[in-house]
Amino acid sequence: MSNEIQKDxxxxxxxxxxxxxxxxxxIGTLEDVKRLITQGAQVNAKTENGYTSLLIAAGRGRTxxxxxxxxxxxxxxxxxxxxxxxxxxxxxxxxxETAALLIKVEKEKLIANIKDFIDNKDGTINDKDMGLVxxxxxxxxxxxxxxxxxxxxxxxxxxxxxWRPPFWGELxxxxxxxxxxxxxxxxxxxxxxxxxxxxxxxxxxxVSFNPDHKYGAYSxxxxxxxxxxxxxxxxx
Numbered sequence: 635m636s637n638e639i640q641k642d643x644x645x646x647x648x649x650x651x652x653x654x655x656x657x658x659x660x661i662g663t664l665e666d667v668k669r670l671i672t673q674g675a676q677v678n679a680k681t682e683n684g685y686t687s688l689l690i691a692a693g694r695g696r697t698x699x700x701x702x703x704x705x706x707x708x709x710x711x712x713x714x715x716x717x718x719x720x721x722x723x724x725x726x727x728x729x730x731e732t733a734a735l736l737i738k739v740e741k742e743k744l745i746a747n748i749k750d751f752i753d754n755k756d757g758t759i760n761d762k763d764m765g766l767v768x769x770x771x772x773x774x775x776x777x778x779x780x781x782x783x784x785x786x787x788x789x790x791x792x793x794x795x796x797w798r799p800p801f802w803g804e805l806x807x808x809x810x811x812x813x814x815x816x817x818x819x820x821x822x823x824x825x826x827x828x829x830x831x832x833x834x835x836x837x838x839x840x841v842s843f844n845p846d847h848k849y850g851a852y853s854x855x856x857x858x859x860x861x862x863x864x865x866x867x868x869x870x
Contacts, residue, residue, distance in 0.1 A: 651682055653676070655679065656686075677707055685714045688700060689723060692720035695724060711764055722802065740810065744763075745812075750762040757770050765870065770819070772866050777865060798867065823866070825843050826842070828842075
């Protein structure tokens with residue numbers, strides 16, 4: 635493949651926004667995506683908003699294209715500028731099959747690269763892949779959603795006070811690894827529900843660490859029921 639052809643494939647369009655593969659991930663055919671990858675398209679190229687071909691395909695529920703991109707080396711851990719991961723985009727939009735594939739692949743990668751979670755020895759865990767720092771141990775108190783949000787905002791840990799509740803895609807990554815794999819780093823995480831942040835003013839999201847619910851299960855709960863779950867804080 636000549637350098638000129640590869641350059642053309644990876645050049646942004648006339649609007650300076652997308653490469654041909656980014657467009658194909660959104661509206662192209664399976665064969666379009668295969669052909670562009672074969673011709674040297676950069677699978678992790680981004681739009682001006684930080685979206686890769688994988689994020690675009692995941693957000694549209696294009697499972698077969700997601701699989702091809704993953705096979706070609708697409709980085710499953712990249713997030714768009716809005717903070718959403720491929721799993722979160724697929725899940726939020728109701729593409730269960732696509733989300734299930736991404737969860738399976740991400741779990742395999744995380745277990746293989748568990749060494750990328752680093753114990754900072756100050757009550758926090760560094761997540762190198764996502765650029766996040768986790769609270770290592772929750773305080774064992776179950777709270778309403780509003781209480782959990784307030785707890786994160788007031789938390790001072792590891793010399794920092796800019797803690798926040800996790801988005802569901804972030805917490806789901808941890809839960810999907812499985813308690814047996816997490817326990818050396820997060821020894822007190824319980825097999826129950828943990829709150830996640832949501833923009834919804836009526837319902838709060840939660841992720842389950844309970845193996846009976848399948849690790850990483852997500853559910854939405856009516857905030858007015860005063861239901862109480864645990865919370866594990868995170869920061870950038």
